[in-house]
Amino acid sequence: MRTLVVVDQAPYGNWTGREALDMVFSLAAFDQPAALLFLGTGVNWLRAGQNPEAIGQKSLEKNLAAAPVFGVSDIYACETSCRRFGLDAAGLAGNVTLAQSVLALINTYDQVVFAG
Amino acid sequence: MSSAPTRITLHILNKSPEHPRFHHCLASVSGHDALVLTENAVLALADNTITLPARCFVLVPDLEARSLTSLTRAQTTDYAGLVRLTTKYERVISW
Amino acid sequence: MTSLSYTLVITGAPWASQAPQSALSFARETLAAGHQIDRVFLYGDGVLLASALATPPSDEPHWPRLWAGFLGQHQLPAAVCIASALRRGVIDDTERARYELPASNLLAPYSIAGLGEWVEGNLKSDRVLYFHGSN
Numbered sequence A: 001m002r003t004l005v006v007v008d009q010a011p012y013g014n015w016t017g018r019e020a021l022d023m024v025f026s027l028a029a030f031d032q033p034a035a036l037l038f039l040g041t042g043v044n045w046l047r048a049g050q051n052p053e054a055i056g057q058k059s060l061e062k063n064l065a066a067a068p069v070f071g072v073s074d075i076y077a078c079e080t081s082c083r084r085f086g087l088d089a090a091g092l093a094g095n096v097t098l099a100q101s102v103l104a105l106i107n108t109y110d111q112v113v114f115a116g
Numbered sequence B: 001m002s003s004a005p006t007r008i009t010l011h012i013l014n015k016s017p018e019h020p021r022f023h024h025c026l027a028s029v030s031g032h033d034a035l036v037l038t039e040n041a042v043l044a045l046a047d048n049t050i051t052l053p054a055r056c057f058v059l060v061p062d063l064e065a066r067s068l069t070s071l072t073r074a075q076t077t078d079y080a081g082l083v084r085l086t087t088k089y090e091r092v093i094s095w
Numbered sequence C: 001m002t003s004l005s006y007t008l009v010i011t012g013a014p015w016a017s018q019a020p021q022s023a024l025s026f027a028r029e030t031l032a033a034g035h036q037i038d039r040v041f042l043y044g045d046g047v048l049l050a051s052a053l054a055t056p057p058s059d060e061p062h063w064p065r066l067w068a069g070f071l072g073q074h075q076l077p078a079a080v081c082i083a084s085a086l087r088r089g090v091i092d093d094t095e096r097a098r099y100e101l102p103a104s105n106l107l108a109p110y111s112i113a114g115l116g117e118w119v120e121g122n123l124k125s126d127r128v129l130y131f132h133g134s135n
Helices: A016-029 A040-046 A061-070 A079-084 A102-106 B020-027 B039-046 B060-065 B079-088 C019-032 C044-050 C063-073 C082-088 C093-099 C116-124
Strands: A003-007 A034-038 A074-078 A096-099 A111-114 B009-013 B034-037 B056-059 B075-077 B091-094 C005-010 C036-042 C078-081 C111-113 C127-131
Touching (some): A003 A016, A003 A040, A016 A061, A016 A111, A034 A040, A034 A102, A040 A079, A040 B020, A111 B091, A111 C127, B034 B079, B039 B060, B075 B079, B079 C127, B091 C127, C019 C044, C019 C127, C044 C082, C078 C116, C082 C093
Parallel strands (some): A003 A034, B009 B091, C005 C127, C078 C111
8 A cells, every 4th residue: 555645834834744754754664655745835845955953943854865764765846846946956855756747646646645 | 647547536625725735635636536625625615716626525514614505616515425425435635 | 335444533633723523523424324433543733632631611612522532432442643742742641750741631542652553544444534734
């Protein structure tokens, strides 16, 4: 059973991105196929060079970079949303695949879930 | 286009039409899918900028709360009807 | 009619969203229709539904007690995600002792569990429904 966890809320001001990452890592820990899709303002979680120390938070950059090691190798970002926020491939953290069609991507998963 | 089989899906949406996820949801409703509007999403019936999919249901208790029961753009249902809908679609996405 | 099994996940808090109310109305009709609820899982802000200290005005629905009553009446397993709960101050006796906190407040019959509970729900239940907040 393949699950896609979608992050469509902004980083740092909302916590659902972190909660989504916990969900996807839990699936992987139980050997369940899982992927992440960043959509809308959520794509900003993927911007390289985040530095949230001054606002008292930790960056997800390392967690996302380590994701394949924990069994989460499919990380997608909506191409339209990336364009909207001025994120080209160079500005994205490493192992992300741009998704041209969110609809087509969603249809390849048995479950599509949000953390909140 | 993906060659994966199209999965007929029930989409349950509780976000108001101004919430970004409202539009992500509607963009993901395919031909044979159904959409159920609950909670704040029922406001879509009063929003003349929104085109609803062909198979669209709306939860009556949420319409009543918001004084929108005179609007008829979608088929009305209740919680029992929502349960029935979830049994008819193999894939349910709660937006 | 085939009887289906459900896992219900609540991520919206009471009095900040309709999630607990929508979920309870749905849950009641699920059982009335002859289906089964395998488990209820509280995640994110939804964990506040399991606080024994919530004190709404007496003329308003008491969502934590309504849910606890429903769970008890039908003997349904219910868990609160530990990471979400600790952050938000929803604490059972074990965690109270572990962290030397002044009090515990986890409402019966909830238990504290990890996301593995949710994963199991995904694997075992025919349907997994989420009741999110509206923000």
